[in-house]
Amino acid sequence: MKARIHLLLGSLSAALVAFALTSPRVVAADKVDPVTDAKAFQNFFFQKFPNVKHEDFVNGPYSMNEDMKRQWQEKEEFPPYEFALDAGKEMFATPFKNGKTYADCFPNGGIGIRQNYPYFDEKEGKVVTLELALNRCREANGEAPYSYVKDEMASLTAYMAYTSRGKPMDIKIPDDPRALAAFENGKRYFYTRRGQMNFSCASCHVQSPGERIRAEILAPALGILNAMPIYRSEWSGMGTISRRFVTCNSQTRAVPLEPQADEYRDVEYFLSYVANGLPISGPGARP
Amino acid sequence: MASSIRVRATANGDITEVQALIQHPMDTGLVKDSKGEVIPAHFIQQLKFECNGKDVFVADWGTAVSKDPYVKFSFKGAKKGDELKISWTDNKGGSDTTTAKIA
Amino acid sequence: MTTTTGPHPTRRLILQGAASVALLGLGNLPFGAMSALAAANDKYPDEAFKLKNEADAIKALYGKAAEPSDKVKLDAPEIAENGGVVPISVTTTLDKVASISFFVAENPFALAASYRIPDGTIPSVANRLKMAKTTNVTAIVEADGKLYSATKEVKVTVGGCGG
Amino acid sequence: MKRSLALAILLASSLAPSARAANEADYKAAYAAAEAASKEAAGMRNQWTVTVSALAAAKRAADGGDFDRATAAAKEAEALAKASIFQATSEKEAWKAMEIR
Numbered sequence: 017m018k019a020r021i022h023l024l025l026g027s028l029s030a031a032l033v034a035f036a037l038t039s040p041r042v043v044a045a046d047k048v049d050p051v052t053d054a055k056a057f058q059n060f061f062f063q064k065f066p067n068v069k070h071e072d073f074v075n076g077p078y079s080m081n082e083d084m085k086r087q088w089q090e091k092e093e094f095p096p097y098e099f100a101l102d103a104g105k106e107m108f109a110t111p112f113k114n115g116k117t118y119a120d121c122f123p124n125g126g127i128g129i130r131q132n133y134p135y136f137d138e139k140e141g142k143v144v145t146l147e148l149a150l151n152r153c154r155e156a157n158g159e160a161p162y163s164y165v166k167d168e169m170a171s172l173t174a175y176m177a178y179t180s181r182g183k184p185m186d187i188k189i190p191d192d193p194r195a196l197a198a199f200e201n202g203k204r205y206f207y208t209r210r211g212q213m214n215f216s217c218a219s220c221h222v223q224s225p226g227e228r229i230r231a232e233i234l235a236p237a238l239g240i241l242n243a244m245p246i247y248r249s250e251w252s253g254m255g256t257i258s259r260r261f262v263t264c265n266s267q268t269r270a271v272p273l274e275p276q277a278d279e280y281r282d283v284e285y286f287l288s289y290v291a292n293g294l295p296i297s298g299p300g301a302r303p
Numbered sequence: 304m305a306s307s308i309r310v311r312a313t314a315n316g317d318i319t320e321v322q323a324l325i326q327h328p329m330d331t332g333l334v335k336d337s338k339g340e341v342i343p344a345h346f347i348q349q350l351k352f353e354c355n356g357k358d359v360f361v362a363d364w365g366t367a368v369s370k371d372p373y374v375k376f377s378f379k380g381a382k383k384g385d386e387l388k389i390s391w392t393d394n395k396g397g398s399d400t401t402t403a404k405i406a
Numbered sequence: 407m408t409t410t411t412g413p414h415p416t417r418r419l420i421l422q423g424a425a426s427v428a429l430l431g432l433g434n435l436p437f438g439a440m441s442a443l444a445a446a447n448d449k450y451p452d453e454a455f456k457l458k459n460e461a462d463a464i465k466a467l468y469g470k471a472a473e474p475s476d477k478v479k480l481d482a483p484e485i486a487e488n489g490g491v492v493p494i495s496v497t498t499t500l501d502k503v504a505s506i507s508f509f510v511a512e513n514p515f516a517l518a519a520s521y522r523i524p525d526g527t528i529p530s531v532a533n534r535l536k537m538a539k540t541t542n543v544t545a546i547v548e549a550d551g552k553l554y555s556a557t558k559e560v561k562v563t564v565g566g567c568g569g
Numbered sequence: 570m571k572r573s574l575a576l577a578i579l580l581a582s583s584l585a586p587s588a589r590a591a592n593e594a595d596y597k598a599a600y601a602a603a604e605a606a607s608k609e610a611a612g613m614r615n616q617w618t619v620t621v622s623a624l625a626a627a628k629r630a631a632d633g634g635d636f637d638r639a640t641a642a643a644k645e646a647e648a649l650a651k652a653s654i655f656q657a658t659s660e661k662e663a664w665k666a667m668e669i670r
Contacts, residue, residue, distance in 0.1 A: 053669075060669045077487075087483050090493040090532075094324045096371050098309055207664040209656060212617045212649070218667045231485060231563040249488035250566070252370045267566050271616040279614070303487035318528065331536070333514055348450050358524050365455040367510055367518035367536045369491045375532040376521070 076235030104175030121153030170254030177298030202286030211268030243300030472553035495532035
């Protein structure tokens with residue numbers, strides 16, 4: 017039993033060293049500069065995959081592998097998220113008990129606005145995601161909030177994403193130190209290793225997109241949230257951004273935080289901001 | 304409640320292409336739920352497509368057909384505006400039917 | 407033919423012989439009768455779906471064996487993105503096609519799906535099947551009373567890294 | 570290399586070999602230490618799923634009266650919790666090494 021622990025430690029420190037050596041040369045920066053970060057982030061992927069069209073990055077694994085792309089196009093002919101989309105449309109139009117609807121909570125009636133989420137709420141001083149805003153709208157109208165990882169939330173966000181399809185991601189960072197801090201916190205979360213596997217989001221989605229992890233092809237981090245929410249064949253059901261974060265954590269054997277925890281809201285803020293300009297392609301179908 | 308059958312039928316020339324996506328769990332009866340109990344088999348056994356009073360396609364399905372099953376085929380002898388009748392029955396006696404105009 | 411010990415072996419042999427000849431001879435009968443007969447039966451082929459082994463399932467469904475043919479074009483991914491949703495389709499240039507079936511060799515039950523193709527319907531089907539593991543997928547086309555097949559291996563593994 | 574050396578020493582010290590069969594008192598001490606480390610890891614929002622399952626296994630073994638296995642599982646839980654604490658503290662700076670600049 018003691019030998020096993022040393023084995024664990026050996027692999028842990030070896031992994032730490034191995035990844036540190038192969039990662040891109042870096043120098044610590046102090047001032048938070050989202051604009052430069054976003055440019056560097058996008059250029060990293062554009063140079064690493066020169067023949068992938070910029071807007072194709074939002075197709076995740078399918079931008080990385082032809083055989084997978086063909087299976088995807090086959091699915092997209094009559095996509096499995098069709099039911100969630102219709103359910104979301106119906107829910108969006110059904111008034112709450114008090115007669116109001118989601119349209120009353122959102123600018124432009126909630127149509128074609130998904131590309132502006134998440135946004136930084138200066139009153140609250142925190143990032144507000146689309147899923148959070150939907151539940152707050154429900155609670156403001158006397159309805160019970162939906163689970164962040166279940167189908168109802170996925171159907172609503174699927175419909176809202178659908179109404180924004182093709183529009184470029186357009187996340188704003190106001191000149192507010194708390195917003196810059198949220199961006200930085202999200203970036204830190206993205207690069208921090210966790211779980212017994214000792215992986216960070218970057219270990220898979222920056223170090224080795226396009227490569228296989230068993231049967232799956234890893235998606236590039238650039239534009240990885242543009243297709244959300246996604247119907248995953250693995251779950252044979254819809255998955256919101258919250259569900260994806262929670263399951264990714266447990267895969268690396270890290271205990272997940274509660275959905276819409278600050279860290280998750282900030283990492284969604286970071287990932288969406290660096291994908292500014294790339295089109296919204298949700299809802300998506302994924303392996 | 305909206306029908307469990309989504310269908311697209313488009314005619315070009317004499318050939319009509321039909322795609323159908325059906326909302327159904329297609330449980331195999333070999334899977335256990337989180338509490339460890341077996342989810343009983345519940346799957347569509349027969350799916351029939353009729354047009355102008357004649358069967359144009361009949362599917363006999365087993366438990367290996369994916370959840371929310373999808374099927375695509377084409378047939379001759381129909382034209383834009385004709386009506387396509389689609390109906391399915393499953394192993395628990397459940398069923399649904401719908402009609403769609405050929406576009 | 408195995409020798410039967412019953413009092414009237416020859417009569418039974420003749421009967422069996424006659425039955426199979428009748429079946430074959432029906433090739434040119436008016437379409438209605440033939441399609442019902444050739445496609446085994448109109449009823450849901452319950453037996454065939456319950457058999458584990460592919461060869462048994464083919465025999466239960468069609469009563470005869472298939473021979474590979476390049477006129478049957480089977481399209482399936484090399485590596486399935488997910489065993490639960492594998493897009494598989496088949497098309498053929500053969501004519502007088504009465505039915506098309508899909509078999510996944512090492513699934514719990516080999517026969518996955520069987521389609522009856524009435525006259526006037528194009529002999530081509532696309533569908534999404536479940537595959538338990540890496541194995542051979544076989545499509546069988548019944549044309550003019552004979553069976554033609556195409557087979558392709560599809561790799562299937564679990565995704566994700568740990569958990 | 571300095572970091573992993575420190576880690577090894579830290580862990581070796583907490584695994585004092587106990588030759589004789591563990592009794593309930595040993596188990597209680599080991600479990601308390603494991604629980605403390607696990608709470609600290611959770612406090613840093615960097616708990617590992619394997620720590621939680623090792624703690625649960627320790628409790629199950631103890632309830633079954635098998636204090637040898639219970640103590641071993643508790644010690645493993647403590648080691649895992651300490652490793653996750655070490656990971657969280659070292660990553661406070663180490664993440665910058667991966668950052669795209």
